[in-house]
Amino acid sequence: MRLNGKVAIVTGSAGGLGAAYAMAIAREGARVAVADVNAEGLHGTAEAVRATGAQCLAIEAELGNEAQVVAMVDQVLGEFTRIDIVVNNAGGALLGSTAEIEKVDRYKWDRVLEMNLTSAMLMSRAVVPELKRQRSGKILNVSSRSARSTGWFSSVSTDYVAAKAGVIALTRQLAKELGPYGINVNCLVPGFTISGPRLQAAWDSMTDEERNRMLEATPLRRLPRLDELASVVVFLVSEESSYITGAAIDVNGGSFMS
Numbered sequence: 535m536r537l538n539g540k541v542a543i544v545t546g547s548a549g550g551l552g553a554a555y556a557m558a559i560a561r562e563g564a565r566v567a568v569a570d571v572n573a574e575g576l577h578g579t580a581e582a583v584r585a586t587g588a589q590c591l592a593i594e595a596e597l598g599n600e601a602q603v604v605a606m607v608d609q610v611l612g613e614f615t616r617i618d619i620v621v622n623n624a625g626g627a628l629l630g631s632t633a634e635i636e637k638v639d640r641y642k643w644d645r646v647l648e649m650n651l652t653s654a655m656l657m658s659r660a661v662v663p664e665l666k667r668q669r670s671g672k673i674l675n676v677s678s679r680s681a682r683s684t685g686w687f688s689s690v691s692t693d694y695v696a697a698k699a700g701v702i703a704l705t706r707q708l709a710k711e712l713g714p715y716g717i718n719v720n721c722l723v724p725g726f727t728i729s730g731p732r733l734q735a736a737w738d739s740m741t742d743e744e745r746n747r748m749l750e751a752t753p754l755r756r757l758p759r760l761d762e763l764a765s766v767v768v769f770l771v772s773e774e775s776s777y778i779t780g781a782a783i784d785v786n787g788g789s790f791m792s
C-alpha cells in the first residue's frame with residue numbers, strides 16, 4: 535500500500551469526486567479526515583471509508599471560515615497526531631452565476647471565490663506549520679479545465695473560472711515557497727465529470743449538439759470514470775511523485791487544448 539502510515543485531509547468529500555478521492559487514499563493505507571458543510575453526505579462517506587478498514591474522522595466545517603478551518607486541523611492533529619496530505623477539493627459553482635460580466639452578482643462572486651480559492655488558502659495556511667515541522671507533506675489543489683480555456687462551454691460562470699485560475703496561481707506560489715521544506719504542492723485539473731446526481735442532471739439537460747460539441751473538443755472522445763481521477767490523486771499525494779511540484783496536471787482527456 536502506497537500511503538501506509540500517512541494521514542490525509544480531503545475537503546469537499548460529502549460525495550462526488552471528494553468521496554472518491556477519500557476512498558482511494560484510504561485504500562492505500564492512509565488514515566483519512568473528510569470535511570464538508572454537508573453533514574449527511576459527509577457521514578455517508580466516512581462510513582464507506584471505514585468499511586474499507588481505514589480509520590476516518592468526519593468533520594463538518596465551512597471551509598471559508600478561518601476559525602473552523604483552524605479548529606479542524608487541530609482536531610485532526612489531536613486524533614491522528616500528524617498530517618501528511620491535504621487535498622483541497624471543496625468547491626464548485628453556484629446556480630445562477632453568469633458568464634456575462636455585466637450580470638455578475640457581487641455576492642455570488644465573493645462566495646464562489648471563497649468556496650474554491652479562499653478555502654484552499656485557509657487550509658494550506660493552517661496545515662503548513664505542521665508540514666514544515668515534519669519537513670514533508672503534499673498539498674493537492676483542485677482547479678478546472680475551464681480555468682485553462684474559454685472554449686467549448688460558454689455558460690461556465692466568470693466567478694468560477696477566475697477562482698479556479700487563482701487556484702493554479704496559488705499552487706505555483708506555494709510550491710515555490712514550500713519546496714525548500716520538502717513540501718510538494720500540485721494542482722489537479724479535471725474536465726467535465728459526472729461526479730454525482732447534480733452533474734448527471736447537468737449532462738442530461740444538455741442538448742445532443744452540446745454533448746457532441748463537448749466530446750468533440752475532448753481528444754479521448756469520452757467523459758472520465760471517477761477512478762481515472764482518483765488514481766492520479768493517489769499518485770500526486772504519494773512518494774511516486776516526489777519530484778513534481780508546482781504542476782497543474784490536466785486529467786481532462788486532452789480537452790484543455792480546445
Ligand SMILES: NC(=O)c1ccc[n+]([C@@H]2O[C@H](COP(=O)([O-])OP(=O)(O)OC[C@H]3O[C@@H](n4cnc5c(N)ncnc54)[C@H](O)[C@@H]3O)[C@@H](O)[C@H]2O)c1
Nearest residue numbers: 546548550551570571596597624625626678725726727729
Ligand atoms: N465534476 C466536474 O465536472 C468538475 C470539473 C472540474 C473541476 N471540478 C472540481 O472538483 C471538485 C469536486 O467537484 P464535484 O463534481 O465532486 O462537486 P460536488 O459538488 O459533488 O462536491 C463539492 C463538495 O464541496 C463542498 N463544499 C463546497 N464549498 C464548501 C465550503 N465552503 N466548505 C465546505 N464544503 C464545501 C460541497 O458541499 C460538496 O460536497 C470541485 O472543486 C469542483 O469545482 C469538478
